[in-house]
Amino acid sequence: MRHDARLSRMLHVLIHMDKRGGRTTSDTIAQMLGTNPVVVRRTMAPLKRAGLVTSDGGAGGGWSLARAVDGVTVREVHEALGSPSVLAIDVAVDHKTCPVEGAVVAELGAVFRATEAFMLERMQDVTLGALAMRASQI
16 A cells, blocks of 8 residues: 655655745755655645745746745645545445445444544644744754
């Protein structure tokens, strides 16, 4: 099973961008993440559409934060990335007519929904500024 690590990677990148100030090129971000600039541009594009970053092409161009880190929540970044599931586990629906599977799916589904709702609430309470402050204390 593949896990979606874009949220943690983008939080990492956005905080570094704040600490650097100015613009950060796709090449620089790619080196930071051990990927290539095309992947960076594809991943940053939804953040730009959400108004979290801006970009300028050409010499001296790059990515910049559109807002102060104290005003950006983890949930906003998560939603900009398409709101991928925050849980890596899911229910199996292999035997739709089996009452045991039906009970398991119903109960686990309720637990998973409640867990995801809690996590999203918590993400709303954490700003990039708070993460940056925590990073500076480590």
